[in-house]
Amino acid sequence: MKLYDFKMAPNPQRVNMFLAEKGVEIPTVEINTRERAQFSESYMAVNAVSQVPVLELDDGTCIAETMAICRYIEELHPEPPLFGSDAKEKALIEMWSRRAEFMGYLNAADMLRNSSPAFEDRGLPGVPGGVPQIAELVERGRNAMGRFFDHFDQRLGETRFVAGDTFSVADITTFVTIRFASRVEVEIPAAANNLNRWYGEVDSRPSSAAL
Template sequence: MKIYDWHIAPNPRRLHIYLAEKGIRVDLVEVGQDDLTLAPWFRQKYPHAMVPMLELDDGTQIGEAMAIARYFEELNPEPPLMGTDARDKAIVDMWEKRANEEGMLPASELFRNTHPKFAERGLPGAADAIPAIPELRDRGRARLERFFTKFDRQLAYNTFVAGERFTIADATTLAAVDFAGWSDVKIPDACRHLQRWYDDVNQRPSARA
């Protein structure tokens, strides 16, 4: 099996963090190019045109970082990074989705509508030109401010995002915070609990995966 990867992209990064925490190694195939586009051969092979994508030995293609993580979690349940019992799994899933929808997506919204290389690439995976929308820059920043505040409140009472253990929710949150930094949006000074968490998880070996 192999993972088609773009080593600088945020979605593959949260999967890399997850795999590093698991101690799982998978062959990587780099498909990103210097001009910040995906290689044409990859787009032809995988018309969904997004990374990461896991290709199994039988040719099955599995896209989406969390779907790939779920595949490996079922095969390698220890350590449990997607929850243990029904309650814990639901809480981890809840906070991972919040990190993605309220952190990763606004960071993407801001970046894609700001960076000149993405002026006609407003949506990921789209083959047709989709012009940037300047108004989405302000909305992206506002959404990120809400994300920082919400997660700061959560981390005031928890060591990690979903409780007292590192989980995949932390992987997505870390990727989201760093992705926001691509657009020069940093953790606000007032969010000291989020900053404490960030400093701690950023020291884990998986953060550099």
């Protein structure tokens, strides 16, 4: 098995933090997306949509998509369960993972991809011909991140972790999203006490070193 990885990129970081929580190590092959390695012919045979991460199994099967990779690892290494143990936990983890991605991650990505010179003509991932930046998406992303922080702060006033009492993959997506947003100087508001409390707790887990 091998993981096509790029340690600076947020979706590979989600897989790396997940692996660290499981105590599992998988050999990696670096695909440096800054140097356009995702568009090489050999990598496009691994993932036709030119994105990382990808997990290649020993039989040659290539699993793309962060959550699909994490689910596969969860099946092989069920302890500790990061996708929940019963019907209610599983559904809540799915719910909060989706909110972390749609309310948070995608907006942080819009902000970075549409503002940073390093992402010029890379408005969307995995498009060899390029996608122009749209400046308006930066402001829209900033407003959306504000709503994401508010909503998650409110939630974390009710629960220790994002999806409930136990740490889960939803915490990983939320944590990676917040670190990612800090690259465009978007930080958790100081007044968001619950979210700041939770961030400190997750940041102190050994798995956060995977970022």
